[in-house]
Amino acid sequence: MMNRKWQYTALSATILLLTGCGQTNQAVSSVHTPAVAASAAHSADTAATVPHWSYDQEHGPTHWAELETAFSTCRTGQQQSPIDIEHAQLVPSATVHPVDIHYGTTPVTVINNGHTVQVNVQNTDNYITIEGQKYTLVQFHFHHPSEHQIDGxxxxxxxxxxxxxxxGQSAVLGVLIQPGNANRAFRQLWEHLPDHESEQAIPLTEPVQLSHLLPADHHAVHYTGSLTTPPCTEHVSWTVLQQPIQLSKDQIQRFATIFPDNHRPVQSIGSRKLYTEQ
Ligand SMILES: [Zn+2]
Known part of the structure; x- marks a missing residue:
């Protein structure tokens, strides 16, 4: 897995673009029908020579913008994610409200898309509200190590x-994971972590209780950023919970075996402010 080469056909490159951070699971499932896949392959002919992005040296984060013109924001963007969250820079604000989380239970499918393990949420009942705007949960996925830093x-x-x-606006809820007790909420999912990249998402037999994935305290740092994967699209509303959750060292190691390093380094915060609730 460490020395994987990112040599894809045009079709699989297209599918992976559709399954990257922030894309919808509808896009994932649509490419599984032969008719759509065939047309995707046809329309992707011109992109056949475009190298795909990764976290390795050659096609890694410092080269993303060079790989495709559509990825140029990865270099030119002024509001990129992730960032280093320094406690000294936090701005308590009376006008910033806590994120309102409305998570229930959902059937899911799981896929190793070559960049992460992504869990596609199969119903639209789960949402968060940020400053009066409703955002529906589409998918969740993992990075090892974390992308955001806390005090470096x-x-x-x-x-x-x-x-x-x-x-069509994106909002990402980030939860840091530290080594500690084994986390039962992740047990079923961790038993079915796909070791190898696939174009087919696997349904889990048991639904996932989404609220169990989160810490008890939902106080957060709020800032405006981007997707942390190409095309690094901006205007993403970020909510990074201040309380981490725990996985056991074995659980962390299980993911690390599949993805030894799938994180983008921190980006310049520029003139942005990091808001917290008062
Ligand atoms: Zn991510």
């Missing part, structure tokens, strides 16, 4: 819950 330090892992509003 990475956590062991990070969970990203990716939401979309009705008008």
């Amino acid at each position: 330090k990475n956590a062991a892992m990070e969970l990203h819950l990716v939401h979309k509003s009705a008008d």
